[in-house]
Amino acid sequence: MTAAWPSAPRTWSVGELTTAALINTELRDRMDWLKTPPQTSADLAAAVVLSTTSFADIQTNTITVVGTTILLMPTFFASCSTAIGAGILAFDMTVDGVSIGGGSGIGQYSSIGSGFFFNVSMPIYITGLTPGARTFKLRGKISSGTATIYGSSAGYLGRMAVREI
């Protein structure tokens, strides 16, 4: 993978010779970076049960970015223990400890009854990052009762992927 997105695209002048070095930068390096930018994904191994009414960490992921924009893509299965509408399960993400969604988080799911599953998927576009190692955390809370976020140990896929764009 090309370590960093090459500087501003080159503008050729009429009659200018296209050298191997120039074309390698303009085509090879840009294509290479576009295909494999900094990216990471981590699966949730064990199921996580939460009862907290204030946001607490569920999963952590770290990526080293060279630019300032990323796409966070958490997706997993969840269920609530409460009756229909009795509990609201909320999720948030943090970047280096700073909340993205604030008190309401970036996604909320009203309980559809005990024992029912639903798919949580909350891709979110984040700009203005400082290049370097950034730590992302998925956080959750529930207004009443308990909720389970299922991991691969229970046969479900829970994944938090991050990709620089």
Added chain:
Amino acid sequence: MEIEYKVAAINAQALDYDLKTALGAVCSGFVYDGEHLRLVMDDKATASQILQAGGIIVAHDPSKLSDAQLKEIEQVAALERAREQVGDSKIDENKYGDNNLLAELAKHVAWLELEVRQLRGL
């Protein structure tokens, strides 16, 4: 603040109830991954409240059901008994034809019965 404990198994609903009943709003709840339990406490929690929470977690018996879980089991059993008693029989609204008000009520009950049977795939 979060305090981590190593716990082999929990009854999440019962432990949540015990913690929040004993400590009130100072305890937000917990996050549990099957091995580690992170207790989420308000930053204003006192040392004695943290100790109390720890005591509840250590003494927690996952096999003991909460009042809410017992009530839920009773409700399921009561519903099962009622289903057995009614069986496949359906309300016959014609039986209530002598009384207009009762007949109207029977018509609605019959409709609800059909709706519920359809929802349950019966």
